[in-house]
């Protein structure tokens with residue numbers, strides 16, 4: 001079966017500014033894909049094109065088989081969108097706003113009523129259905145945003161930074177809500193937050209400066225990008241000499257150490273992949289008469305991988 005979301009060679013210019021370039025990806029039914037990238041990477045731009053709010057300069061986007069330009073209305077019927085800033089009407093009640101959103105989407109009154117009851121329940125807004133949106137906390141407003149996104153029972157949810165700017169407890173609850181919704185929807189969510197991706201997503205797309213630089217499961221991404229082995233060693237010995245010896249060990253690519261003024265320092269060693277340098281390093285330390293205080297292999301965190309991907313010049317994954 002074709003992907004639920006199909007994005008092909010999308011490019012978007014704002015005037016002369018190239019915001020995204022040749023972005024292609026596919027999301028299959030039921031997948032939860034994380035769209036990860038630093039500020040200005042092009043996440044929102046891509047999402048606005050997929051949701052039909054912005055025309056691409058070139059390339060195509062289709063949802064549920066409907067092109068966002070040629071068959072915009074049909075495509076949008078399958079999409080629920082939580083924008084970066086939800087245009088909520090602060091003087092409406094939660095219920096009133098949802099009813100209004102249902103009406104402008106052309107849902108019939110009976111269905112609107114039934115769906116409002118459902119989404120108020122699933123988004124845990126029961127205590128606030130008659131509250132003015134303007135009086136809700138940021139976290140609850142975000143839930144109203146999610147409630148409007150799922151109101152018309154779309155197949156695909158596009159959530160632009162769903163947990164940004166809300167307090168930690170609400171973040172946990174919002175993630176739980178997204179996890180629930182993921183059971184019955186195909187989801188694309190954008191975020192800066194790496195643990196969020198590991199927690200929620202089955203696949204990650206990393207975007208940087210308008211280009212997709214990597215695509216994989218969070219776990220595979222961590223494995224695949226680990227081009228180097230890293231070792232952290234605490235040594236008691238004269239720093240300059242220790243550095244010199246470590247750097248000369250075969251297979252060592254780089255040694256880093258922030259001096260702390262004493263002769264007891266932590267050295268971070270990068271070695272060629274597949275090379276366990278622990279025996280060689282420990283022997284070198286001992287044979288020079290220094291003390292080996294600690295030695296451990298360090299695996300790269302998703303944070304470091306992300307930084308590597310979005311700052312490194314030689315990206316070849």
Ligand SMILES: Nc1ncnc2c1ncn2[C@@H]1O[C@H](COP(=O)(O)OP(=O)(O)OP(=O)(O)O)[C@@H](O)[C@H]1O
Nearest residue numbers: 014017019037038039040041042043044045046084
């Ligand atoms: N309407 C616009 N006119 C001109 N430039 C824009 C416009 N919207 C976005 N840009 C630029 O396009 C680039 C991509 O922006 P976009 O909002 O898609 O990034 P983003 O990944 O969502 O960033 P953030 O994490 O800050 O939300 C940025 O350099 C931004 O300044």
Ligand SMILES: [Mg+2]
Nearest residue numbers: 043044045084
């Ligand atoms: Mg954005």
